[in-house]
Amino acid sequence: MANSSWGLIPLLILVGTVFRGSCSTDFWKDPIAQQELDRISYLPGQTFDVGFSQYSGYVTVNEDSGRTLFYWFTEAAENPSSKPLLLWLNGGPGCSSIAYGEAEEIGPFHINKDGKTLYLNPYSWNEVANILFLDSPVGVGFSYSTNSSDLLTNGDERTAKDNLEFLLKWFERFPQYKGRDFYISGESYGGHYVPQLSQAIVRHNSATTEKPINFKGYMVGNALTDDYHDHLGLFQFMWSAGLISDKTYKLLNDYCDSESFVHPSSQCDQILDVASNELGNIDPYSIYTPPCTANFTVSSKLLKRLMIGHLNEEYDPCTEKHSVTYFNHPEVQKALHVNPQFAPHKWETCSDVVNSNWLDSPRSVLDIYRELLPTGLRIWMFSGDTDAVIPVTSTRYSIDALNLPTIKPWHSWYDEGQVGGWTQEYAGLTFVVVRGAGHEVPLHRPKLALTLVRAFLAGTSMPTIQLDSES
Incomplete structure (x- = not known):
């Protein structure tokens, strides 16, 4: 099926498509026409109709260098005009x-085992929000730069700056979302990206005379937060779960407790190998579920790095493999408006080039929390409790370091009468544990994750058994 958006503004859309890429950001002065350029009307392998709109395309965040970020935006399944905007x-x-x-x-949209067809995720977060996915920084996914050296000079500081520039330009392209309640969420090394971008937005809003971004808060899961506390909690979790020996536990604490997660020393590296x-042959991102044997030679090494794992309720450990197959299909890239001139030779879930050449990564982002907590933003942290990469113990140590007063003490929360996890509310911050989830909470416990984000966006406490029984 052809991209039917060409029929909406035939000649202009065709011309715009030819120039889609680094020029598309400024090619249209009419934002509605710009949106139509990015509209997705059909995805290969989509055998069902959906009632929501979706868009994908490029936003150039640095004209001089040609740094250009790729996004995919799905509007809420129902009443998108009444729901907030969430960046993931x-x-x-x-x-x-x-x-x-x-x-x-x-x-x-999730991908079937054949790597060709799609199925609808019944627990998609677009049930409660309009969702904006961003491939960041350049060199990740379909994001690119016309200056190849940019892929060797990525880091936290430039990523936050580019992500803010992306948002400002994206709101110009989608003016109907200006002023909409806006939230950010993410996981793993997103524990750096999310608060850093939040800080950039707050500072931008305080400095601008124009209408600011209507930023309401952020939520991070199994998030890298503070290298010392994250290491302390990681080693304790692995030892207490019986995954490593007493000797290795001691050596990890001796050689790695003050090391950077991104650039560990050779001594720490060696102990992490041990x-x-x-x-053994387990998935450290989800220690009680089977690994994808096709990916195991890769995933066994990922304890040393903060890439994302692979965790589903009808559990399929090879979801990452299906994505690699699907997004390398030329017809999929065409449907997503990927410019062939700048498409990667081989699309990958994670870029070794970006990861191995990462420049700046602060040892802690707790200082950002201390800056943002007094602003009244809604700040939540959540953890799957079967993750041995950034485990629940790590996050608890980091939160404890903030010395926040407790508003509601530790207690269980419920979903349909069953314990969904545990939670504690502090002054300015809520912490939620999701029972039985690994590093990617929404993949391993999708229904519980939807309950989580629903409460976060509503600004309510996690549901209790009493509330469940009343409903």
């Missing part, structure tokens, strides 16, 4: 938010 960011650094967030976590061997 995966981490790595170097991993695609479309590969993970859209295709196997919170997006409406720990990985002791773990």
Whole structure:
């Protein structure tokens, strides 16, 4: 089936498509026509109709260097004009938010085992929000730069700056979302991206005389937050779960507790290799579910790096493999408006080039939390409790370091009469544990994750058994 959006503004859309890429950001002065350029009317393997609109395309965030970010936007399944806007960011650094967030976590379209056909995710977060997925920084997914050196000079600071520029230009392209309640969420190394972008937005809003971004808050899951506390919690979790030996536990604490997660020392690296061997053939991102054997030679090494794993309720451990197959199909890239001139030779879920050349990564983002907590933003952190990469213990240590007063003490929360996890509310911050979930909470426990984001967006506490029984 052809892209029917060509029929809406025939000649102009055709011409715009020819120039889609680094020029598309400024080619249209009419934002509605710009939107139509990016409209997705059909996806290969989509055997069903949907009642919501979706768009994908490029936004150039630096004209001089040609840095251009790729996005995929899905409007809410019902009444999009009444629902907030949520930006989702995966981490790595170097991993695609479309590969993970859209295709196997919170997006409406997930990929079948054949790597060709799609199915609808009944627990998509577009049930409660309009969702914007961003491949960031350049070199990730379909995002690119016309200056190849940009792929070797990525880092936290430039990523936050480029992501803010993306948002400002995206709101110009989609003016109907200006002023809409806006939230950010993400996971893993998104624990850096999300608060850093939040800080950039707050500072931008305080400095601008124009209408600011209507930013309401952010939520991060199994998030890299503070290297010292994250290491402390990681080693404790692996040891207490019986995954590593007493000797390795001691050596990890001796050689790695003050190391960077992104650039560990050679000594720390060696001990992490020992720990990985002791773990054996398991998925460290979800320790009680089987790994994808096709991917195991890769995933056994990922304990040392913060790439994203692969975790589903009808559990399929090879979802990442299906994404690689699907997004490398030329007809899929055409439907997503990928410019062939700048398409990667081989689309990958995560970029080794970006990851191995990452420049700046602060040891902690707790200082950003301390800056943002007094602003009244809604700030939530959540953890799947079967993740051995950024485990629940790590997040608890980081939160404890903030020394926040407790508003509601630790207690269980419920979903349909069953314990969904545990939660504690602090002054300015809510922490939620999702029972039985790994590193990618929405993939492994999609229904519970939808309950989580619904409460977050509503600004309510997680449901209790009393509330469940009343409903």
